[in-house]
Amino acid sequence: MAYVQSSGAATDADRSVKLETLDIFKGIDPSTVEQIARKAQNRTLDKGELLFNVGDTSDALYVVADGRIRIWTVSAAGAEVTLNVLTNGAVFGEIGMLDGGVRTAGASAMLRTRLTSIARRTFYEALDRDPQLVRNVIDLLCRRLRWTSARMEDATLRQAPQRLARILGHLARDHGKTTPRGIEVVLKLTQSEMAQWTAMSREGLNKVLNRWAEERLLIQDRGGLIVRDLERIDEIAEFGE
Amino acid sequence: MAYVQSSGAATDADRSVKLETLDIFKGIDPSTVEQIARKAQNRTLDKGELLFNVGDTSDALYVVADGRIRIWTVSAAGAEVTLNVLTNGAVFGEIGMLDGGVRTAGASAMLRTRLTSIARRTFYEALDRDPQLVRNVIDLLCRRLRWTSARMEDATLRQAPQRLARILGHLARDHGKTTPRGIEVVLKLTQSEMAQWTAMSREGLNKVLNRWAEERLLIQDRGGLIVRDLERIDEIAEFGE
DNA sequence: CGAAGACTGTGACGTGGGTCACAAACGTCC
DNA sequence: GGACGTTTGTGACCCACGTCACAGTCTTCG
Numbered sequence: 107m108a109y110v111q112s113s114g115a116a117t118d119a120d121r122s123v124k125l126e127t128l129d130i131f132k133g134i135d136p137s138t139v140e141q142i143a144r145k146a147q148n149r150t151l152d153k154g155e156l157l158f159n160v161g162d163t164s165d166a167l168y169v170v171a172d173g174r175i176r177i178w179t180v181s182a183a184g185a186e187v188t189l190n191v192l193t194n195g196a197v198f199g200e201i202g203m204l205d206g207g208v209r210t211a212g213a214s215a216m217l218r219t220r221l222t223s224i225a226r227r228t229f230y231e232a233l234d235r236d237p238q239l240v241r242n243v244i245d246l247l248c249r250r251l252r253w254t255s256a257r258m259e260d261a262t263l264r265q266a267p268q269r270l271a272r273i274l275g276h277l278a279r280d281h282g283k284t285t286p287r288g289i290e291v292v293l294k295l296t297q298s299e300m301a302q303w304t305a306m307s308r309e310g311l312n313k314v315l316n317r318w319a320e321e322r323l324l325i326q327d328r329g330g331l332i333v334r335d336l337e338r339i340d341e342i343a344e345f346g347e
Numbered sequence: 348m349a350y351v352q353s354s355g356a357a358t359d360a361d362r363s364v365k366l367e368t369l370d371i372f373k374g375i376d377p378s379t380v381e382q383i384a385r386k387a388q389n390r391t392l393d394k395g396e397l398l399f400n401v402g403d404t405s406d407a408l409y410v411v412a413d414g415r416i417r418i419w420t421v422s423a424a425g426a427e428v429t430l431n432v433l434t435n436g437a438v439f440g441e442i443g444m445l446d447g448g449v450r451t452a453g454a455s456a457m458l459r460t461r462l463t464s465i466a467r468r469t470f471y472e473a474l475d476r477d478p479q480l481v482r483n484v485i486d487l488l489c490r491r492l493r494w495t496s497a498r499m500e501d502a503t504l505r506q507a508p509q510r511l512a513r514i515l516g517h518l519a520r521d522h523g524k525t526t527p528r529g530i531e532v533v534l535k536l537t538q539s540e541m542a543q544w545t546a547m548s549r550e551g552l553n554k555v556l557n558r559w560a561e562e563r564l565l566i567q568d569r570g571g572l573i574v575r576d577l578e579r580i581d582e583i584a585e586f587g588e
Numbered sequence: 589c590g591a592a593g594a595c596t597g598t599g600a601c602g603t604g605g606g607t608c609a610c611a612a613a614c615g616t617c618c
Numbered sequence: 619g620g621a622c623g624t625t626t627g628t629g630a631c632c633c634a635c636g637t638c639a640c641a642g643t644c645t646t647c648g
Binding site: 296297298308309312313316326329 | 594
């Protein structure tokens with residue numbers, strides 16, 4: 107089986123990500139995937155460890171096997187903005203791998219994280235063999251482009267609270283667990299981390315969050331966050347308060 | 348020859364764009380390109396005419412044969428932001444053509460413009476036949492992604508004057524003609540058009556432009572714009588004033 | 589358990605840049 | 619050469635948000 111190798115104990119195996127379950131390998135001959143998996147490298151990053159920096163040369167694509175990766179950029183002044191936070195099963199770094207250019211963003215681990223990396227050579231061999239993989243790659247790139255366009259729009263024509271609402275919606279949908287109390291966000295982030303993500307100041311974010319808590323749109327539960335009124339949050343993201 | 352057909356007088360022929368000169372067809376068998384050119388459609392838009400709107404279904408890619416196309420998005424409040432201005436030889440609309448999704452941005456003509464369009468069917472036939480075309484498409488998408496990322500950064504962590512400086516640099520480099528007086532921007536835009544592009548107000552842009560004119564960074568010559576100190580403009584784009 | 593460090597909460601204050609409301613200058617068409 | 623529409627120029631005013639400067643509160647670890 108084309109498992110992403112677990113570098114830890116056997117009990118970790120269930121949390122591991124199988125390559126063949128990834129969208130990018132959907133419809134690909136299992137033997138091809140297995141071959142890629144055999145040549146793939148594994149790597150573990152400690153909390154806070156840098157995987158790559160803006161401007162680094164690049165020749166591999168990564169898959170988050172278990173953990174959490176933050177993708178970011180820095181301004182000339184040194185301010186960091188988070189572009190995305192990736193969890194198990196996410197693929198990243200494909201642009202550098204595909205075109206061989208330098209990295210346009212940095213990547214680092216938010217906690218101890220296991221990764222699988224696939225080298226350009228390996229990937230291109232498979233690309234030459236399987237036309238379906240080509241389609242999948244094109245699809246992936248298109249999806250990325252659409253996602254970036256949407257975020258671009260957010261950045262240019264939405265105000266801070268709208269951007270925050272957008273992120274909250276994303277957190278609730280992609281990292282939320284429905285409970286009697288509301289949608290619990292499993293992906294726990296500090297206010298500073300969220301602030302970097304929404305490109306606002308920590309203090310400003312705090313104030314908005316507390317206002318919304320008062321209005322019962324969400325509950326703040328020591329570090330955790332429970333979304334109560336996703337409808338309204340979405341509305342704010344789209345049209346403002 | 349795989350010319351983009353001129354729908355106008357023969358004198359327009361010299362301004363026409365040949366498909367085989369486009370990056371996306373670099374290294375492709377001429378007969379394949381010719382076949383695509385034969386199946387391509389031509390279309391002329393009047394000044395201001397809408398080619399497609401956000402949310403439209405899409406099944407074609409376009410090439411600007413002669414004229415000028417503006418790509419834009421709208422906020423829920425109705426404010427338009429220009430994402431790019433395209434001139435002869437530019438390719439656009441490829442994402443929708445490739446993945447069949449709806450358009451994420453609108454496109455309209457800034458002046459009377461001739462376009463060539465290539466349908467998904469036609470393109471995919473060629474894609475199946477020529478693996479080099481696949482590489483070219485992947486390259487194009489990667490380039491787009493890098494460009495969008497850069498603009499994304501501009502939007503989130505640069506201030507208005509920096510964004511303006513960025514656009515000026517782009518105008519000077521990609522649409523400029525070096526003359527004794529400085530780099531003359533051939534692509535003439537009104538201040539309103541530039542303001543939409545830099546996501547600032549027309550009034551604000553005006554003030555910055557006049558300040559820079561006083562500082563001899565540029566000359567404003569009734570509608571035209573001449574960049575005198577590109578070094579400094581680039582510096583401002585990167586580090587602020 | 590107690591201290592140090594991280595995280596959260598909140599007000600005072602400053603400012604970039606948008607909106608409004610004009611006036612002046614420029615085109616272009618009868 | 620008026621006259622009307624477009625573009626440019628400029629000041630008064632305003633507001634969203636960032637920065638600063640704290641004070642609480644939670645965690646974690648010796």
